Amino acid sequence: MTIRSSVETAAISTAAVLVALLLFGGFAAARGLDPLEVYRVLYVGAFGTWFAVQNTLTQAAPLMLTALCTAVPARAGLLVIGGEGALVIGGLATVLAGVPLAGAPAPLGIALLCAAGAVAGGLWVGAAGALRHWRGVNETISTLLLNYIAIAVLNHLITGPIRDFAQVLKPASWSLGEHLRIGDVPGTSVHWGLAFGVAACALLWVLMRRTTFGFAVDILGGNVRAARMAGLPVGAMVLVACFLGGAAAGLAGAVEVVAVHGFASSSLVVGYGYAGILVAFLARQNPLAIVFVSVLLGGISASGGLLQRRFGLPDAATLVLRGLLFVAVLASTTLYGRLRVFRRP
Amino acid sequence: MTSLTPPATPPAVEVIGMTKRFGDLRALDDVSLTLAPGSFHAILGQNGAGKSTLVKCIMGYHRPDAGRLLVDGHEHVVVNPRQAHALGFGMVYQHFTLVPSMSAAENLILGRADLPAVIRWAEERARLEAFQRRMPFTLDLDRPVAGLAAGQKQKLEILKQLFLGRRVLILDEPTSVLTPDEADQVLGILRELTAENRLSVLIITHKFREALAFAREVTVLRAGRRVGGGPVAGLSRPDLVRMMIGSAALAEPATRAARPGGAVALELETLTVRNDKGLLAVRDASGVVRAGEIVGVAGVSGNGQRELVEVLAGQREPESGAIRVRGEAYRRTRTDMRRHGVFVLTEEPLHNSCVRGMSVAENLAFRTFDEPANTRGGWLVSRRALRRQARSLIDAYGIRTQGPDTRLEALSGGNVQRTVLARELSGDVAVLIAQNPCAGLDVAATAEIRNRIMAARNAGAAVLLLSEDLDELLELADRIVVMFEGRFVYETPRDGADLHTIGHHMASHP
Structure with a gap:
């Protein structure tokens, strides 16, 4: 990636975000609000105070992982939108693995729980990759449908086989033992999932951008015929890319369980998977950019509560902003290579 | 019903000072040519010489930046192909535009611009047969087009243009999917029709043999300009080659x-x-x-x-x-x-063997990126090594690129081909x-x-x-x-x- 194209990416992405904000300002104005005041509250709610920043980072952590679920297969030319399902399956696997691991010592037990979540998520999306490679099933459709299946499996299990009847507010699974929970990064209220997210992004950046595997995946993503002609093992690469993406989202589910809830419930299905798709597109499938975009999107989610309280906007207002962002970013991708400023001399 | 009562003879066509720019590129630069009634005129030129641009300007697919088109001495501004058709201009392409599942007769009739809502087939058939009696060759009109050989299909394309009343036929490499015999037959028919003054033909070709054997005049284009031409009788193959490639040594x-x-x-x-x-x-x-x-x-x-x-x-x-x-x-x-x-040179390399969004250096490394010389520790790709490899290949194979980091899609077709050649032949x-x-x-x-x-x-x-x-x-x-x-x-x-x-x-x- 040359400097010129990095600048182009940054400029176009920033412009897309600004356009979305402008449109959201119009939405606020239509409700009789002062757009500038809305922007200010949005900023304060996301980054204005230490409390807000911690809240933002907490929201950003799962987004980094679910975004990888779209970004990694995307480099192999696949459009995977199964982050939501992989996250749910990862969370469920973590709870189930907690049974045999109940007596394990904490560090090992937690590592194994997270591994269980990641592997489960990886196999879940990997199945879509296998369907794609051997049966020609469109991976976008299959991962979308797998999301519904995952949520149905979750609902089935937490309302029956693994329900904890002590939980009365809503159906939930058994809880993990206290010693298998991980807490917050010391001195903050941000849980350790953030570190997992940043580490996974960094690791996958190296893998996708620096290794021979990443180079081979780029050929595959650019032109499958060229990849076959170079003798690359296309099927294996599709499976690995899907597995890695699914594993990241599965890890997000594991983190939600070990770090946040302690059990599996409908709290796993809050749209992190779908927001991750948005993050991946905003970051143009670059794992490092995902870290920053997740923080931005996390900030928007974090400030939702404040927007709601200050202006009496419905909670869905932040979804409106998110949707506007998505459309603006998708539309902006048509600008690449068209702007004279960024053309080669 | 204008298409059924066509003028018996083709009009005189004159193209004067045709110019077309695409951005900074002058695809066509002040090109003129004359097509007297009944002429058989070949346009020769290398790729990118402006041949297709010229006929697209005449047919109204492109709007020229300058230049005039005179038909029988009257100036016409043609802004879309339909107007060109109304002037009697028709186009035949290298690939067929027939409906394979329909019969030849149906294909001919359905091409009509003024097709009535209800087709009286008996009437149309009679008209078609009368029309075909006036042609120098016959085709079985009831066979589905899919069952025709390539040469027959190309004849049917020509027949269709004549049936539609087109009197100036522009053909873009019409023989490239035909065998030599079929090509000779098709060109022979065109030659006969022009000799009888029923048709004028403007044909784009890159085959010298066809131009010299069938055309009566030739225009040679190079880099958008007319660099030579005239009656074929006074020209030889070496003359034409020299005009087409200019000073570049072969x-x-x-x-x-x-x-x-x-x-x-x-x-x-x-x-x-x-x-x-x-x-x-x-x-x-x-x-x-x-x-x-x-x-x-x-x-x-x-x-x-x-x-x-x-x-x-x-x-x-x-x-x-x-x-x-x-x-x-x-x-x-x-x-x-x-x-x-084992190495492969495919046709259409951008489609078959390259990634247009990756750089020249990366495309050159598809076979070698995982070799020890190009990696560190066996699994990290060394961009520096790829660039070094690319620089030596760029020199050795004369790839014209701004540098190893240029995206492949920015290169011309010939240089993409050279890139593939360098990759596949350097091992x-x-x-x-x-x-x-x-x-x-x-x-x-x-x-x-x-x-x-x-x-x-x-x-x-x-x-x-x-x-x-x-x-x-x-x-x-x-x-x-x-x-x-x-x-x-x-x-x-x-x-x-x-x-x-x-x-x-x-x-x-x-």
Whole structure:
């Protein structure tokens, strides 16, 4: 990636975000609000105070992982939108693995729980990759449908086989033992999932951008015929890319369980998977950019509560902003290579 | 009903000072030509010379930036193809525009612009038959077009234009999918119609033979400008070549080193392959290519050549049969490709063998990025090593690019082809599979690529060359095999190869 194209990416992405904000300002104005005041509250709610920043980072952590679920297969030319399902399956696997691991010592037990979540998520999306490679099933459709299946499996299990009847507010699974929970990064209220997210992004950046595997995946993503002609093992690469993406989202589910809830419930299905798709597109499938975009999107989610309280906007207002962002970013991708400023001399 | 009462003779057409710019590129620069009634005029030029741009300006697909079009002395501004049709201009392309499932008669009638809502078929049939009696050739009008041979289809295209009342016919490389015999027939018909003053013909071609044998006038374009032309009678082939390529020197024709027959390098045994539709495209193909030998495969496009290359390149699974390289079963994996030195020059490299969004250096490294010289620790790709490799290949193969980091899509077609050539020929080539390696390239690039292929052969590579260009096969191949409907139907050594016999087998007349 040359400097010129990095600048182009940054400029176009920033412009897309600004356009979305402008449109959201119009939405606020239509409700009789002062757009500038809305922007200010949005900023304060996301980054204005230490409390807000911690809240933002907490929201950003799962987004980094679910975004990888779209970004990694995307480099192999696949459009995977199964982050939501992989996250749910990862969370469920973590709870189930907690049974045999109940007596394990904490560090090992937690590592194994997270591994269980990641592997489960990886196999879940990997199945879509296998369907794609051997049966020609469109991976976008299959991962979308797998999301519904995952949520149905979750609902089935937490309302029956693994329900904890002590939980009365809503159906939930058994809880993990206290010693298998991980807490917050010391001195903050941000849980350790953030570190997992940043580490996974960094690791996958190296893998996708620096290794021979990443180079081979780029050929595959650019032109499958060229990849076959170079003798690359296309099927294996599709499976690995899907597995890695699914594993990241599965890890997000594991983190939600070990770090946040302690059990599996409908709290796993809050749209992190779908927001991750948005993050991946905003970051143009670059794992490092995902870290920053997740923080931005996390900030928007974090400030939702404040927007709601200050202006009496419905909670869905932040979804409106998110949707506007998505459309603006998708539309902006048509600008690449068209702007004279960024053309080669 | 204007189309049914056409003027009996074609109009006089004059193109004056036609100019068309695309951005900074002058695709067409002040080109003029005259088409007297009944003339047969050929436009020659290399790729990018502006031939297609010129006819597209005449037909109204492009709006010229300057220039005038006079028809019978009256100026016309043509802004869309429909207006051109109304002036009596018709276009025939290299690929067919007929509906394959319909009969020839239906195809002719449905082309009419003023088709009534209810077609009186009996009336139309009578009119068609009357029309066909006036033509110098007949076609079976009731057969579905899908069952017609390529030459018949091209004749039907011409018939359709005449039926629609077009009196000035513009043909864009109309013979490229035809056998030499079919091409001669089609061009002969056009020649006859122009001689009878029923038609004027403007034909784009890159085949000197056709221009010299059939056209009466010729215009040569180079880099958007008219660089020569006039009555064909006063011109020779060397004249035309000189005009087309200008001062650029052509590479010397490839010299063939005498070689004793080498060991068998590539062997096909009853190879059978299905195409995308699941139909048999290659049937029981068997044969060998020896080291230091070029085996040319002739055939009209669409007789299984593409599928054969795809199987050998690893892009398609064979149905049955075996491929052996140097006596061992060839599994088409990266390991096998490397161990046996198998390389492929595909047609349409941007579609088949390159990634347009990756840089020149990256595209050059598809075969070598995981070799020790290009990695650190065996699994990290060294960008510096890739760039270094690219720089030496760019120099050695004369790839015109701003640098190794330029995206491949920014390169011209010829330079993309050179990039692939550099990648596929710079290794240790034991087996080379090449399909139409010079298609769409200009005379200079073609000469260079043919030289490189010959050099690989002289260095001991076994070359399987599939080409639609018989001249290319006759120049390069040691043996020529004809492929028809997926089978190898005829084989001849280079010495004693006869163009017409080969042509007959291409059209399946044994």
